[in-house]
Amino acid sequence: MDSHVHVFPPDIAGDRDAYLGRDARFDALYRSPQARMATAEEVVRAMDENGVALSVVLGFAFKDRGLCREVNDYVLEAVASAPARLAGMAAVSPGAPGALAELERCLDAGLRGCGELTFDPAESGAYADLAPLAECLRERGLPLMVHASEPLGHDYPGKGRFTPRACLDLAQAHPGLSIVFSHLGGGLFVYELMPEVRRALADVYYDTAAVAYLYDPAVYEVVAAAAGAGKLIFGSDYPLLPPDRCLVGIERLTAGDREAVQSGNARKVFKL
Numbered sequence: 001m002d003s004h005v006h007v008f009p010p011d012i013a014g015d016r017d018a019y020l021g022r023d024a025r026f027d028a029l030y031r032s033p034q035a036r037m038a039t040a041e042e043v044v045r046a047m048d049e050n051g052v053a054l055s056v057v058l059g060f061a062f063k064d065r066g067l068c069r070e071v072n073d074y075v076l077e078a079v080a081s082a083p084a085r086l087a088g089m090a091a092v093s094p095g096a097p098g099a100l101a102e103l104e105r106c107l108d109a110g111l112r113g114c115g116e117l118t119f120d121p122a123e124s125g126a127y128a129d130l131a132p133l134a135e136c137l138r139e140r141g142l143p144l145m146v147h148a149s150e151p152l153g154h155d156y157p158g159k160g161r162f163t164p165r166a167c168l169d170l171a172q173a174h175p176g177l178s179i180v181f182s183h184l185g186g187g188l189f190v191y192e193l194m195p196e197v198r199r200a201l202a203d204v205y206y207d208t209a210a211v212a213y214l215y216d217p218a219v220y221e222v223v224a225a226a227a228g229a230g231k232l233i234f235g236s237d238y239p240l241l242p243p244d245r246c247l248v249g250i251e252r253l254t255a256g257d258r259e260a261v262q263s264g265n266a267r268k269v270f271k272l
């Protein structure tokens with residue numbers, strides 16, 4: 001299973017320039033023609049080539065509610081056309097009017113959570129806006145997926161200020177909510193060795209998206225030792241990286257842990 005795959009409707013993937021000026025974050029991530037975009041059809045083809053049985057696909061949480069809705073409609077359609085191969089997450093912009101209604105619409109239609117959302121902890125109001133969405137997800141037992149970044153190391157497009165400190169604050173503000181912090185939570189897993197932090201992170205998981213781009217393959221053994229393999233979820237960040245790139249290092253885990261990381265943990269968290 002690959003639990004971190006980005007999809008775009010053909011209209012957006014085929015004409016990205018038309019959308020660049022409409023959303024600052026989309027602009028920052030996709031201005032470069034080298035930043036790859038994939039439609040659901042392309043995702044399924046790549047899954048076949050890479051031996052991936054099931055993918056969790058993510059739309060893009062545009063600030064504009066109309067664009068979020070367009071992306072969510074596409075994700076819903078993609079999941080409906082390949083229910084055995086694709087599960088989907090809702091993309092909503094927490095501060096936008098109607099965000100809660102849009103999330104409810106998507107979850108009622110079968111999407112498995114909300115994300116990947118990106119926050120800037122310096123932006124006032126981000127957490128207040130998130131509260132009703134987090135409560136809705138908690139009640140339904142579905143996860144929130146949040147983009148996390150390392151507080152140090154090399155720079156790259158999308159590296160933000162949502163680092164382990166902000167991740168911990170978010171988890172503490174929403175006890176009982178399942179949260180998947182992408183990109184290994186920016187290194188948060190290390191602090192699970194502190195008993196009080198581990199307690200606060202009881203419902204937190206880490207995905208492996210783009211890890212090959214960030215860490216030495218030994219990192220998976222370190223996550224398993226610090227946080228436990230039960231908290232690690234395989235995701236590639238396709239089409240940024242092909243699925244096999246982030247598998248390097250997983251072979252060092254035990255067979256049982258590999259099964260959990262590549263399927264069991266995600267099935268539990270996304271209720272699949």
Ligand SMILES: [Zn+2]
Binds near residue numbers: 116147148182183209
């Ligand atoms: Zn991300």
